[in-house]
Amino acid sequence: xxxxxxxxxxxxxxxxxxxxxxxxxxxxxxxxxxxxxxxxxxxxxxxxxxxxxxxxxxxxxxxxxxxxxxxxxxxxxxxxxxxxxxxxxxxxxxxxxxxxxxxxxxxxxxxxxx
Amino acid sequence: xxxxxxxxxxxxxxxxxxxxxxxxxxxxxxxxxxxxxxxxxxxxxxxxxxxxxxxxxxxxxxxxxxxxxxxxxxxxxxxxxxxxxxxxxxxxxxxxxxxxxxxxxxxxxxxxxx
Numbered sequence: 001x002x003x004x005x006x007x008x009x010x011x012x013x014x015x016x017x018x019x020x021x022x023x024x025x026x027x028x029x030x031x032x033x034x035x036x037x038x039x040x041x042x043x044x045x046x047x048x049x050x051x052x053x054x055x056x057x058x059x060x061x062x063x064x065x066x067x068x069x070x071x072x073x074x075x076x077x078x079x080x081x082x083x084x085x086x087x088x089x090x091x092x093x094x095x096x097x098x099x100x101x102x103x104x105x106x107x108x109x110x111x112x113x114x
Numbered sequence: 115x116x117x118x119x120x121x122x123x124x125x126x127x128x129x130x131x132x133x134x135x136x137x138x139x140x141x142x143x144x145x146x147x148x149x150x151x152x153x154x155x156x157x158x159x160x161x162x163x164x165x166x167x168x169x170x171x172x173x174x175x176x177x178x179x180x181x182x183x184x185x186x187x188x189x190x191x192x193x194x195x196x197x198x199x200x201x202x203x204x205x206x207x208x209x210x211x212x213x214x215x216x217x218x219x220x221x222x223x224x225x226x227x228x
Contacts, residue, residue, distance in 0.1 A: 009154070032214050043118070043204050043219030044157070089156060094172075101147055101164075101172065102217060106156035 004092045006105030013112050019077040021108045023090030026071065030096065035064065035075045036089045036104070044089060048075070080112045116140055118220035120205050126226045127195045135190040135223050137205030145208050146188035147217070148172075148180060150201040157204065163188055195227045 005024045013019045025033070034049035050057045050064040050073060057064045063076040077084055087109050091102040121136045139146065148160040149172075159172030163182040177199060179191045188207075192199055203223045208215040 006156075034216075036217075041221075043206075043221050045219065046216045049216075094159070101145075101159055101162045103159060103173065104149075104157040106154060 004090055004103060004105045006090050006108060008108060009106065010109045011111070013077075013080045013110065015080065015082060015112055015114045017080050017112075019075075019080045019084065019110055019112070021075045021088050021090070021110070022072060023074065023105055024070075024072050025092045027092075027096055030093045032093065033064070033066065033073045034091050034102070035062075036091060038087045038089065038107075040086075047088070077110075080110075082112045082114060085110055085112050118205055118207055118218050120203075120220040120223050122223060123221070124224050126228065127192075128228055129196060131195050132191065132193050133195065133225075134192075135203055135205075135225075136187070137189065137220060138187045139205075139207040139218070140186065141207065141209070141218065142185070143207035143209050143218070144185070145210065145215075146182065147206040147208075148178075148188070148190045149204045149206065150174065151204060151222075152201050160190065160203075195225075197227045199225065200227045201225060 007022050035047045036044035037047040038044040048059050048062050061078045066073045087107045089107050090105045093100045094103045118139045144165045147162040149157045151157050158174045161180040163169045166185045181189045205220040206217050208217045
């Protein structure tokens with residue numbers, strides 16, 4: 001089964017700073033690595049995702065960097081804002097098959113302070 | 115278009131009581147999932163249904179049962195609740211079983227077992 005190990009568990013960043021969250025996975029055969037964002041009292045929602053055939057994907061202030069050889073992918077939040085304060089989860093497919101659910105990391109609680 | 119809905123939003127049970135958590139989606143999605151979220155543990159998959167008529171165990175299925183009632187509805191049953199089942203439960207759905215599809219989450223059910 002796929003395992004995803006996420007770090008750090010919590011992160012405090014000054015407004016305008018860069019937030020970096022890391023995720024390590026085990027199985028190199030997978031084809032999709034998403035990040036989900038969850039605000040208090042809400043369900044998680046897809047933030048950004050990457051396929052392993054590219055090394056980086058950027059959407060606004062959010063960037064995923066993918067290092068296939070190290071089996072790691074990272075979320076970078078540039079110019080972090082208080083509104084980015086949330087819990088972030090990385091995820092990966094549970095099994096190496098087309099019919100598979102996602103398993104999630106343990107989450108990173110991000111606090112952006114002014 | 116309500117997306118994924120869950121009932122109830124909150125529930126308190128005594129040890130040994132039973133209850134069913136309801137989930138419905140109106141996006142014509144084929145696959146549905148139940149997760150539980152506990153502090154420091156992230157989102158853990160309980161059961162899933164890749165398509166109508168099928169169900170499979172996830173990471174933490176013990177103490178739970180599920181029913182895929184039809185394409186729209188996927189319920190989670192606790193036959194004899196235990197304090198260890200105190201958690202926030204999230205239902206999710208996605209269009210296809212393949213991992214490339216975005217997963218949509220409901221707002222969650224906060225369950226306390228005393």
